[in-house]
Structure formats: structure tokens, C-alpha cells
Amino acid sequence: MPNTVQEAKRYLDNAKEILREKAKKEDGFYQDKKYVKLAGHAAYTGVLVAFDGLLGAKGRGRKSIEWYLQEVGKMDKKALTSLHAAYETLHLSMGYDGNQSADISAAGLKLAESLINWVEIRTAAA
Known part of the structure; x- marks a missing residue:
């Protein structure tokens, strides 16, 4: 399990690096949309990788955001709210x-970052 958290952090680090090195921030805005999209996708993937380590396999079919939200909702309502916000911010708005x-x-x-840390604490306690 800790491997998935480390992998998730690697995705997040990549997202930060993409924004810092390539997106060219000026006056509070990134100048290159392409790199904002790449960073959003990388960070969102990191969150899902972390949750995959915690939640395991779905059973049948591909996992959807609805599935993640349902599973996380069974565990922690605050984490559910954060995951929904991360989906809207990282995946939709940025990605x-x-x-x-x-x-x-x-x-x-x-x-x-807070969601990945939440998963790390949950997996350490398990």
C-alpha cells in the first residue's frame, strides 16, 4: 500500500513541476493552457492512484468518479467533499x-496533497 501513496506523490510532484517549469506564470495566470491541462491530469491521476491503493479493485467494469465518491462516502464525509472538489478542480477545470x-x-x-495524505494516514493505521 505505501507504494501507491509514493506513486501518487510522484504524480503530484510532476504536476507541480509542469506548472513551475513549463506553464509560465504571469500576473496570477499561467500562459500555456496545454501545461495547465497536463498538470491537472497528472495531479488528478495521483489522487486516483492513492485511492486505488486504499479501496482496491472494483469488481467488474471500469472505475468511475461516481464509484470513488460512493466508496469514500462510506468512510468519511469530509474526504468525500474534498474528493468531489478535487474532481471538479483538477479533472474538469484544469484537465x-x-x-x-x-x-x-x-x-x-x-x-x-491533502487527499493523498489522508489516504497515507488511513493505510498506515490499517
Whole structure:
């Protein structure tokens, strides 16, 4: 299990590096949408990798955000709210829309980090 948390942190570090090195921040906005999208996708994938280590296999079919939300909702309502916010911020706003606001990206990365840490604490206690 700790391997999935380490892998998740690696994805998050990659997202931060993409924004820092390639997206070119000026006056609170990233100048290159492509790199915002890549960073959002990397950070969101990191969150899912962490949760995969905690939740395990689904059974049948591909996992969806609805499945993750349902499983996390059984464990912790606060984590459920954070996961939903991370989905909307990292996956939709950054990953799909390429929202260039540095504040949005910072909030998304902070959510990702807190969720990965939440999973790390849960797996350590198990």
C-alpha cells in the first residue's frame, strides 16, 4: 500500500513541476493552457492512484468518479467533499478546460496533497 501513496506523490510532484517549469506564470495566470491541462491530469491521476491503493479493485467494469465518491462516502464525509472538489478542480477545470488561473491550480494541488495524505494516514493505521 505505501507504494501507491509514493506513486501518487510522484504524480503530484510532476504536476507541480509542469506548472513551475513549463506553464509560465504571469500576473496570477499561467500562459500555456496545454501545461495547465497536463498538470491537472497528472495531479488528478495521483489522487486516483492513492485511492486505488486504499479501496482496491472494483469488481467488474471500469472505475468511475461516481464509484470513488460512493466508496469514500462510506468512510468519511469530509474526504468525500474534498474528493468531489478535487474532481471538479483538477479533472474538469484544469484537465479539461485548462483554466489558467494560478489560484485555481494552487487550490487543486492543495486538495490533491491533502487527499493523498489522508489516504497515507488511513493505510498506515490499517
